[in-house]
Amino acid sequence: MQIAITFRHMETSEPVKAYVEEKVSRIKKYIDEPIDAQVVVSVEKKIRHRAEVTIVAKGITIKASEETNDMYAAIDNVVDKIERQLKRYKEKIKEHKPLSGRERQVKKTVFAAESIDEGAGGEPTIIQERNFSVKPMAVEEAVMQMDLMHKEFLVFTDAASEEVNVVYRRKDGNYGLIVPQAR
Structure with missing residues (x-):
């Protein structure tokens, strides 16, 4: 310490x-x-x-x-x-123990900016690729986890609907929630 x-x-x-x-x-x-x-x-x-x-x-x-x-x-x-x-x-x-067994695996890929510019042509260049688990949790817990980790957004599985959602910090200091809609 x-x-x-x-x-x-x-x-x-x-x-x-x-x-x-x-x-x-x-x-x-x-x-x-x-x-x-x-x-x-x-x-x-x-x-x-x-x-x-x-x-x-x-x-x-x-x-x-x-x-x-x-x-x-x-x-x-x-x-x-x-x-x-x-x-x-x-x-x-x-209190916010994640529900075990219902985690999803998500792949994060980072592309080089130059490789996706208009004049570059060809395939984008991958800089980094990482897999991680998306744990089921309530929206309130996702906001708390995002604040504790000092992140601007957090991808999580909604414990109630079992859908992948995204919670993010807005420029006005409030929070936004992205919920996918089935077609």
Whole structure:
């Protein structure tokens, strides 16, 4: 676990740094992937002590901040917030177990842009080809998975209809859903 600590408007303090490292390292038990933690501790007007934590792990980013009149209390409170968020995240993942046995295989092919331009002629040049499973899930779970993976779209099998669908992020921040229609 990588922990980066930044002190703003205050002197660097080894006891505070050690306390932050001890408290933030508690979240390892909730997530077993490589974790980067960025912690910013600051003092404003000599009475407002603020702690901000950003946790980045594979497919998930969690942020929290807390402000009190005591730096150690602010650190405790923000780590508690992060732990609650991670617990909720783990519960969501447990609730959304994919239905086994109904996965579909999809092939992804990437073509070279020059090979499909008008003047190129001939067959397109394949740069990359990959097969992957499309798991059955509800639309809400597909949106959650897409957000956790920081992707612009996700191909999935709708658990109810067993059709291949695509959920995507629109430019206005909302989500779109593409559902194929049988002819």
